[in-house]
Amino acid sequence: xxxxxxxxxPVRVGLLGCGNVGASFVQLIDARRADIAKRTGxxxxxxxxxxxxxxxxxxxxxxxxxxxxxxASVVHDPDVDLVVEVIGGIEPARELILDALKxxxxxxxxxxxxxxxxxxxxxxxxxxxxxxxxxxxAVAGGIPLMxxxxxxxxxxxxxxxxxxxxxxxxxxxxxxxxxxxxxxxALAEAQQxxxxxxxxxxxxxxxxxxxxxxIIAMIAFGARVVAGDVYHEGISGIxxxxxxxxxxxxxxxxxxxxxxxFGDEDHPEVAVRxxxxxxxxxxxxxxxxxxxxAVFIEGSAVGDLMLYGRGAGGLxxxxxxxxxxxxxxxxxxxxxxxxxxxxxxxxxxxxxELSSAFYLSVEVADRPGVLARVADAFxxxxxxxxxxxxxxxxxxxxxxxxxxxxxxxxxRATLRELRELDVVDRIGSVLRVVxxx
Amino acid sequence: xxxxxxxxxPVRVGLLGCGNVGASFVQLIDARRADIAKRTGxxxxxxxxxxxxxxxxxxxxxxxxxxxxxxASVVHDPDVDLVVEVIGGIEPARELILDALKxxxxxxxxxxxxxxxxxxxxxxxxxxxxxxxxxxxAVAGGIPLMxxxxxxxxxxxxxxxxxxxxxxxxxxxxxxxxxxxxxxxALAEAQQxxxxxxxxxxxxxxxxxxxxxxIIAMIAFGARVVAGDVYHEGISGIxxxxxxxxxxxxxxxxxxxxxxxFGDEDHPEVAVRxxxxxxxxxxxxxxxxxxxxAVFIEGSAVGDLMLYGRGAGGLxxxxxxxxxxxxxxxxxxxxxxxxxxxxxxxxxxxxxELSSAFYLSVEVADRPGVLARVADAFxxxxxxxxxxxxxxxxxxxxxxxxxxxxxxxxxRATLRELRELDVVDRIGSVLRVVxxx
Numbered sequence: 001x002x003x004x005x006x007x008x009x010p011v012r013v014g015l016l017g018c019g020n021v022g023a024s025f026v027q028l029i030d031a032r033r034a035d036i037a038k039r040t041g042x043x044x045x046x047x048x049x050x051x052x053x054x055x056x057x058x059x060x061x062x063x064x065x066x067x068x069x070x071x072a073s074v075v076h077d078p079d080v081d082l083v084v085e086v087i088g089g090i091e092p093a094r095e096l097i098l099d100a101l102k103x104x105x106x107x108x109x110x111x112x113x114x115x116x117x118x119x120x121x122x123x124x125x126x127x128x129x130x131x132x133x134x135x136x137x138a139v140a141g142g143i144p145l146m147x148x149x150x151x152x153x154x155x156x157x158x159x160x161x162x163x164x165x166x167x168x169x170x171x172x173x174x175x176x177x178x179x180x181x182x183x184x185x186a187l188a189e190a191q192q193x194x195x196x197x198x199x200x201x202x203x204x205x206x207x208x209x210x211x212x213x214x215i216i217a218m219i220a221f222g223a224r225v226v227a228g229d230v231y232h233e234g235i236s237g238i239x240x241x242x243x244x245x246x247x248x249x250x251x252x253x254x255x256x257x258x259x260x261x262f263g264d265e266d267h268p269e270v271a272v273r274x275x276x277x278x279x280x281x282x283x284x285x286x287x288x289x290x291x292x293x294a295v296f297i298e299g300s301a302v303g304d305l306m307l308y309g310r311g312a313g314g315l316x317x318x319x320x321x322x323x324x325x326x327x328x329x330x331x332x333x334x335x336x337x338x339x340x341x342x343x344x345x346x347x348x349x350x351x352x353e354l355s356s357a358f359y360l361s362v363e364v365a366d367r368p369g370v371l372a373r374v375a376d377a378f379x380x381x382x383x384x385x386x387x388x389x390x391x392x393x394x395x396x397x398x399x400x401x402x403x404x405x406x407x408x409x410x411x412r413a414t415l416r417e418l419r420e421l422d423v424v425d426r427i428g429s430v431l432r433v434v435x436x437x
Numbered sequence: 438x439x440x441x442x443x444x445x446x447p448v449r450v451g452l453l454g455c456g457n458v459g460a461s462f463v464q465l466i467d468a469r470r471a472d473i474a475k476r477t478g479x480x481x482x483x484x485x486x487x488x489x490x491x492x493x494x495x496x497x498x499x500x501x502x503x504x505x506x507x508x509a510s511v512v513h514d515p516d517v518d519l520v521v522e523v524i525g526g527i528e529p530a531r532e533l534i535l536d537a538l539k540x541x542x543x544x545x546x547x548x549x550x551x552x553x554x555x556x557x558x559x560x561x562x563x564x565x566x567x568x569x570x571x572x573x574x575a576v577a578g579g580i581p582l583m584x585x586x587x588x589x590x591x592x593x594x595x596x597x598x599x600x601x602x603x604x605x606x607x608x609x610x611x612x613x614x615x616x617x618x619x620x621x622x623a624l625a626e627a628q629q630x631x632x633x634x635x636x637x638x639x640x641x642x643x644x645x646x647x648x649x650x651x652i653i654a655m656i657a658f659g660a661r662v663v664a665g666d667v668y669h670e671g672i673s674g675i676x677x678x679x680x681x682x683x684x685x686x687x688x689x690x691x692x693x694x695x696x697x698x699f700g701d702e703d704h705p706e707v708a709v710r711x712x713x714x715x716x717x718x719x720x721x722x723x724x725x726x727x728x729x730x731a732v733f734i735e736g737s738a739v740g741d742l743m744l745y746g747r748g749a750g751g752l753x754x755x756x757x758x759x760x761x762x763x764x765x766x767x768x769x770x771x772x773x774x775x776x777x778x779x780x781x782x783x784x785x786x787x788x789x790e791l792s793s794a795f796y797l798s799v800e801v802a803d804r805p806g807v808l809a810r811v812a813d814a815f816x817x818x819x820x821x822x823x824x825x826x827x828x829x830x831x832x833x834x835x836x837x838x839x840x841x842x843x844x845x846x847x848x849r850a851t852l853r854e855l856r857e858l859d860v861v862d863r864i865g866s867v868l869r870v871v872x873x874x
Contacts, residue, residue, distance in 0.1 A: 142739035148581040156756050287724030301756040302579035308743035319593050319738035334773050
């Protein structure tokens with residue numbers, strides 16, 4: 001069955017899971033097999049596929065003889081050289097991957113949940129076995145992100161990474177911005193298009209983005225970061241008015257994952273958070289529209305970098321998996337593996353200690369002296385105001401503030417005090433402003 | 438002098454050239470040496486530096502004992518394991534690199550002119566010697582572009598690459614767009630800031646961008662492309678009015694390098710060109726401002742990707758060089774080298790055969806029946822009009838057209854015919870429209 005010249009080295013791939021990404025991967029290998037062999041001397045072939053149901057309809061035609069429901073038999077098959085895991089979730093993926101690594105087989109995974117919770121254990125197992133555990137597909141789908149973080153930037157300390165790493169929420173925010181849609185309507189549209197799940201919590205509350213930014217922090221800073229270390233706020237509270245005000249002031253609202261490294265080499269601290277943010281329209285992240293993803297990297301020597309592309313979808317993600325499979329197969333042939341490095345226990349800095357500029361919308365009584373009393377509350381907590389404007393009159397009056405950098409703790413204290421003022425009817429939105437000069 | 442634990446493997450780097458990038462590279466190695474050793478087990482040290490003048494003032498303090506004016510002695514020094522070439526130009530860089538490769542020493546170069554003219558010869562020499570010739574710094578400075586093109590996308594046919602790969606012209610166009618500056622004023626400003634040379638021809642006429650897009654085409658398509666294959670138009674003819682009209686119609690004018698692959702596997706053709714283009718404001722390339730660079734890649738499975746960052750500058754470029762040095766040193770230690778692949782002789786498709794949408798500004802007599810006669814000239818050459826609007830009245834009247842896709846040949850024939858019409862006073866700007874849905 002080998003369509004190639006006999007000197008290509010056969011690489012037999014065992015596939016765990018055959019959903020959208022898995023089926024696209026089988027299709028992509030079929031289409032590219034001859035060309036990959038010509039360019040790399042590797043003859044890639046999917047020889048076993050573990051699925052839950054053998055008879056299920058699949059989007060592409062796949063030889064049924066490859067299927068088994070016994071995933072462990074794929075991992076342990078002596079005719080499988082390399083394992084691709086696209087099942088998702090923690091178990092049985094974790095155990096299967098550990099077994100494959102122990103058997104000396106490189107593993108490619110797109111499983112962000114697993115890496116964000118058990119990454120350290122898995123990478124240590126790969127290191128012990130001396131084989132690759134690659135995962136380009138786990139964060140930002142088709143965007144070649146992990147390799148630049150891991151390799152190109154080895155010589156380069158990274159200070160901060162900010163990412164639009166969830167396509168669903170970016171699509172919703174784009175529709176709210178460009179079509180004036182409400183959050184509910186934009187979400188419904190995303191669900192119709194298949195971008196959002198029926199229960200959209202993982203996307204809209206920032207859990208999906210949180211797992212991804214944890215993995216990014218882990219690789220960028222060599223730190224043990226797990227999903228539970230990430231502070232979350234989602235986008236379900238963003239109103240049409242927030243979007244309109246942001247546009248008028250020259251900002252776009254984006255759900256950002258932010259990973260930062262503070263301190264010096266002897267006393268480093270890491271912070272990881274996901275929240276909606278106002279990004280100046282001139283910032284490259286502001287131009288990332290629809291369901292696209294992008295990751296903005298601030299390096300000390302290289303300066304600002306941004307990597308942009310499809311964060312999800314069968315073919316883009318399968319393309320990332322295939323890139324990793326080729327890498328791992330070439331390493332396997334040469335008896336080497338990618339160094340993922342050690343993960344240090346670096347303290348996590350609490351959200352309270354972080355500083356941002358803030359946008360605050362404060363609904364107030366429209367009468368003389370109100371601004372002085374409100375401004376006084378900011379001043380007492382050391383939060384200094386960069387700009388203020390009044391919107392609306394009478395019972396509709398709102399003061400819109402943008403602050404200079406202030407700690408989360410001081411801003412919260414200011415908000416508590418504002419809520420107690422008789423001239424303040426209500427605190428509206430509170431959003432961080434990110435990427436300002 | 439080794440500051441490290443004794444088990445780090447020493448890697449002695451010979452540096453050819455010590456201008457802005459070279460000096461930044463020495464500085465960066467000094468600053469990062471201990472950390473790189475900890476992460477990679479490689480102890481990098483610059484042991485010899487070839488310069489034209491030993492006594493010249495340099496931006497960073499470098500031990501004068503490292504300097505020599507005899508570049509060949511650096512290449513042949515048995516105490517040099519790896520050579521970094523940042524002299525620029527064709528000779529003596531070409532001969533020094535060939536000598537280093539023949540001596541089995543990996544070479545890192547940032548020399549776009551050399552690669553765009555003699556790349557095939559140099560890569561063949563590296564292949565024969567079985568060592569690395571890496572060149573991330575040659576195109577788009579600090580942006581990790583070559584590795585994704587070469588490796589991540591091995592499993593991925595690329596159809597088109599479009600790049601803003603010259604920071605000087607992007608700065609000039611940004612100032613014209615955002616500050617309403619004239620071309621002359623924006624150029625003078627770029628010269629004051631040190632972005633543009635006193636003789637700006639290489640930048641503004643697209644020769645610098647042409648060398649870079651030739652290298653991109655070579656790597657992306659595995660094709661023998663040289664700088665002479667690239668069609669050029671520069672930005673010196675772009676007027677304030679062009680910028681204003683583009684903004685009003687929802688476009689940004691950018692100088693783009695475009696590399697495309699046509700045909701099928703048996704009959705491929707490559708096209709490479711540099712010219713100003715109107716890019717819709719929603720396209721990610723439109724948001725690339727100031728002196729930043731970005732490369733937009735259209736892959737068949739992965740979809741659209743964009744890589745954005747600093748295209749020039751001492752530290753960003755030195756950071757790219759350092760990334761390559763680490764890679765080459767790790768490969769050297771493991772006895773492997775990066776496969777650059779073969780470069781096929783693929784026919785170059787002439788600019789005449791390429792299709793674009795076009796923007797044309799036609800100064801006309803302002804009287805009834807003019808549009809019909811002008812539109813007729815388009816129609817006779819099969820160029821169909823997507824939108825038209827009149828601007829100005831009387832002797833200032835202009836018709837602004839945007840066409841559907843049309844070949845360059847047909848558009849030129851249309852322009853010839855328009856020039857001969859008595860109702861046409863003058864053809865103003867003719868710009869390609871790129872990135873439209």
